[in-house]
Amino acid sequence: MIRTPLRPLARILRARERGENPDEIEAENRRLRHEAIQDKARRRAEGRLFLMAGCFILAFGTVGVRMGALASSEPTEPTAQVLSSQIISQRADITDRSGRVLATNLLTHSLYAHPQQMVDPVGAAQGLARIFPDLDVERLTRDFTGTRKFMWIKRKMSPEQMQAVHDLGEPGLLFGPREMRVYPNGHVASHILGGSGFGNEGVSSAEVLGVAGVEKAFDGWLRDPANNGAPLQLSIDLTVQSAMEEVLASGMEIMSAKGAAAILMEVKTGEILAMASLPDFDPNDRPRPLLTGDPSDSPLFNRAVQGQYELGSTFKLFPVAQALDLQIVNPNSGINTTTPMRIGKYRINDFHNYGAQMSVTDILVKSSNVGTVRIAQMLGVERQKDFLQKLGLFDPTPIEMVEAPTGKPLVPNRWPAVTAATVSFGHGIAASPLHLASAYATIANDGRRVRPTLIHRRTRPEGEQVLSPRASELAISMLRQVVVRGTARQAEVEGFEIAGKTGTADKPRPNGGYYKDRNVATFASVFPASDPEYVLIVTLDEPSVRRAGGGESRTAGMTAVPVAGQLVRRLAPLIGLEPKLDEKLPSFDARFQPRVEPKQGDGIKLVANQ
Known part of the structure; x- marks a missing residue:
C-alpha cells in the first residue's frame, strides 16, 4: 500500500512562496487519510454482515425444509442405532401352514453387575437369591466382594423379576435390553422346532442362534435381514x-x-x-443333553427322525x-x-x-x-x-x-x-x-x-x-x-x-x-x-x-x-377328511397272472430246505 505523505515538499514550497500556512496542507491530508481508512473499515464490516446474514438464512432455511419434510411424512418411533455393533438380534418368526405362530421374539432384559459400584454387595447377593432361587448366594457374595469388575447374573428374566431387582435399589445391578426366542405353544412340536440359544452378546443386545431342529437348519435364513422379516412357514398344522x-x-x-x-x-x-x-420337552427351557447312557433316554431324542429301529x-x-x-x-x-x-x-x-x-x-x-x-x-x-x-x-x-x-x-x-x-x-x-x-x-x-x-x-x-x-x-x-x-x-x-x-x-x-x-x-x-x-x-x-x-x-x-x-x-375331521359310509372293499384282478419261475440267477427256487 502506497501511503500519501502528510507534508509533500512541492506543495509546502509553493505554499510558502504564496505566503500560505503549510500546516493546513498537513491537516487536510490527515483528514483525507482518516476518511479513506473509515471507508475501508465500513466496507469490510458490511461484507461481514452480508456473510453472517447469508449463513443465518441458509441454516434457518435448512431447518425449515427439514421440519416441513417431517411434518408431511408418516410418524415413526425413533430408534437408536449403534454403528459399531456387530450383533444381529432380529430373527424371523416360524409359523404353521395356516400362519399361526410357532416361534417368535420377545423384548426382555438381561441382568449384569458391576461389583465395584455396589453399595451393599452382601445384601445384593441375598436379595438376588430370593428373586432367583437357582442362584447360589455364597457364590454371589464371593463374586460381589472380590475383584471382579463385571459379571452376568441372568441372560433373560421376566418383567416381574426385573421390577423386584429394581426394588433392591442397588446401583451396581444393571439391566440391558435384548430379544429372546419364545415358543408360545410350549411342548407342542418341540422336536420339530428344536430350540435356540444366545451366541455373541453384549449388555444391550444378543445374537439368537438355533441349536436344533428347523431353528438350526434354517438359522442363516431366519437371521438374514434380506428376508425383511418374512416368517418361515412350516407344513405342520398346529391343531x-x-x-x-x-x-x-x-x-x-x-x-x-x-x-x-x-x-x-x-x-x-x-x-x-x-x-x-x-417324551418331549419345552423349548422355552430346553434341557441339557445326556453325556452318557442311551441317547433315547433323553427327551431331546427325536424318535421319529433319529430312532433306528x-x-x-x-x-x-x-x-x-x-x-x-x-x-x-x-x-x-x-x-x-x-x-x-x-x-x-x-x-x-x-x-x-x-x-x-x-x-x-x-x-x-x-x-x-x-x-x-x-x-x-x-x-x-x-x-x-x-x-x-x-x-x-x-x-x-x-x-x-x-x-x-x-x-x-x-x-x-x-x-x-x-x-x-x-x-x-x-x-x-x-x-x-x-x-x-x-x-x-x-x-x-x-x-x-x-x-x-x-x-x-x-x-x-x-x-x-x-x-x-x-x-x-x-x-x-x-x-x-x-x-x-x-x-x-x-x-x-x-x-x-x-x-x-x-x-x-x-x-x-x-x-x-x-x-x-x-x-x-x-x-x-x-x-x-x-x-x-x-x-x-x-x-x-x-x-x-x-x-x-x-x-x-x-x-x-x-x-x-x-x-x-x-x-x-x-x-381326520381336523384335516377335512369326510368318512365314506358306502365303502365297498376292492377286489383283485384274477387275470393278473404271475410269472412263477424266476430268471436264472435271480434267486432261490421255492423249495423248503430240509
Missing part, C-alpha cells in the same frame, strides 16, 4: 400336531411304553402335517410290492409257507403254522415270515437291495432338520441269503419311522418317489417312478385286507378305509442277540385306501398291555394299532 401329541401321550401311557413316535404325511406332496416324539413286518410290503411290479406274483398266487424254513444253519418260523400254502394276500394279512422270504427269494438279492435303495431306505431322509443325518439307516455290509431273508420281514436292517413313512407314501403315490418335507408349498422336482401304478394299487388293496381281516383289525375306523401293516420287532441287545421282553411295535397305514391321501406311522418303544383274559401282549396289533385307530378318529 393337528397338538391333537396328535395328546392322543399319542394317552396311548403311550395306556400301553406302558417307554417312548412313542407318530407321523402324519401327505402322500402327494410329502408335506408333514404332524410329527411327534415322546428294526421295524419288523411293516417291511413285508416291500418284497410283495416289488414282486407285483415285476409280475412274478399276483395277489392270488399260492406261495409255499411250510414252516420251519431253513437257510443254511438258520431256521425261520411263523408266529403260527399257517399251512403248506398261502396266497400272497394272505401272507400279508396273516404276516407270514416264511411266505415273505419265499417271495424275496424269487426277487433275488440284487433286485431286493436296488428296490429298497430306491425307496430311500439306505440313506438319511432329506427332511429339513439337523438331526436327519444322525438317523441314517443301519444297513448290513454283507448281504448273504439269510440277510436277504431277514430283511424281507424287517429284521437285520434298522430305519427311522420317517423312512418308513416316506417308503409307504411312495408306494401309495402310484409308485412315484415321495421325499418328506417340513416346508409348506415348496416347489420340488417330481420324484422318480419306483413302482408301476398298477402294482401300487394292488399293494394298497392288499394292505386294506390286513385291516379288514388281518392283524390290524383294531385300526378299522368306519368310513375312512384304512390300509396298513403291523410290525413287531424284538429290540437288539447292545452286546448281541435280542431281548425277549422288549420290542418295538409299529403300524404303518395309508388312508383312504381307494384314493390314498395320507400316511400315518405309529411306533411304540417297549409297549406292554394286559390282555382281557390275562397275561401281557407286546404285539403291534394289540398296542400300536389301537393308538393309530384313535389317531385317525381324532385327526
Whole structure:
C-alpha cells in the first residue's frame, strides 16, 4: 500500500512562496487519510454482515425444509442405532401352514453387575437369591466382594423379576435390553422346532442362534435381514400336531411304553402335517443333553427322525410290492409257507403254522415270515437291495432338520441269503419311522418317489417312478385286507378305509442277540385306501398291555394299532377328511397272472430246505 505523505515538499514550497500556512496542507491530508481508512473499515464490516446474514438464512432455511419434510411424512418411533455393533438380534418368526405362530421374539432384559459400584454387595447377593432361587448366594457374595469388575447374573428374566431387582435399589445391578426366542405353544412340536440359544452378546443386545431342529437348519435364513422379516412357514398344522401329541401321550401311557413316535404325511406332496416324539420337552427351557447312557433316554431324542429301529413286518410290503411290479406274483398266487424254513444253519418260523400254502394276500394279512422270504427269494438279492435303495431306505431322509443325518439307516455290509431273508420281514436292517413313512407314501403315490418335507408349498422336482401304478394299487388293496381281516383289525375306523401293516420287532441287545421282553411295535397305514391321501406311522418303544383274559401282549396289533385307530378318529375331521359310509372293499384282478419261475440267477427256487 502506497501511503500519501502528510507534508509533500512541492506543495509546502509553493505554499510558502504564496505566503500560505503549510500546516493546513498537513491537516487536510490527515483528514483525507482518516476518511479513506473509515471507508475501508465500513466496507469490510458490511461484507461481514452480508456473510453472517447469508449463513443465518441458509441454516434457518435448512431447518425449515427439514421440519416441513417431517411434518408431511408418516410418524415413526425413533430408534437408536449403534454403528459399531456387530450383533444381529432380529430373527424371523416360524409359523404353521395356516400362519399361526410357532416361534417368535420377545423384548426382555438381561441382568449384569458391576461389583465395584455396589453399595451393599452382601445384601445384593441375598436379595438376588430370593428373586432367583437357582442362584447360589455364597457364590454371589464371593463374586460381589472380590475383584471382579463385571459379571452376568441372568441372560433373560421376566418383567416381574426385573421390577423386584429394581426394588433392591442397588446401583451396581444393571439391566440391558435384548430379544429372546419364545415358543408360545410350549411342548407342542418341540422336536420339530428344536430350540435356540444366545451366541455373541453384549449388555444391550444378543445374537439368537438355533441349536436344533428347523431353528438350526434354517438359522442363516431366519437371521438374514434380506428376508425383511418374512416368517418361515412350516407344513405342520398346529391343531393337528397338538391333537396328535395328546392322543399319542394317552396311548403311550395306556400301553406302558417307554417312548412313542407318530407321523402324519401327505402322500402327494410329502408335506408333514404332524410329527411327534415322546417324551418331549419345552423349548422355552430346553434341557441339557445326556453325556452318557442311551441317547433315547433323553427327551431331546427325536424318535421319529433319529430312532433306528428294526421295524419288523411293516417291511413285508416291500418284497410283495416289488414282486407285483415285476409280475412274478399276483395277489392270488399260492406261495409255499411250510414252516420251519431253513437257510443254511438258520431256521425261520411263523408266529403260527399257517399251512403248506398261502396266497400272497394272505401272507400279508396273516404276516407270514416264511411266505415273505419265499417271495424275496424269487426277487433275488440284487433286485431286493436296488428296490429298497430306491425307496430311500439306505440313506438319511432329506427332511429339513439337523438331526436327519444322525438317523441314517443301519444297513448290513454283507448281504448273504439269510440277510436277504431277514430283511424281507424287517429284521437285520434298522430305519427311522420317517423312512418308513416316506417308503409307504411312495408306494401309495402310484409308485412315484415321495421325499418328506417340513416346508409348506415348496416347489420340488417330481420324484422318480419306483413302482408301476398298477402294482401300487394292488399293494394298497392288499394292505386294506390286513385291516379288514388281518392283524390290524383294531385300526378299522368306519368310513375312512384304512390300509396298513403291523410290525413287531424284538429290540437288539447292545452286546448281541435280542431281548425277549422288549420290542418295538409299529403300524404303518395309508388312508383312504381307494384314493390314498395320507400316511400315518405309529411306533411304540417297549409297549406292554394286559390282555382281557390275562397275561401281557407286546404285539403291534394289540398296542400300536389301537393308538393309530384313535389317531385317525381324532385327526381326520381336523384335516377335512369326510368318512365314506358306502365303502365297498376292492377286489383283485384274477387275470393278473404271475410269472412263477424266476430268471436264472435271480434267486432261490421255492423249495423248503430240509
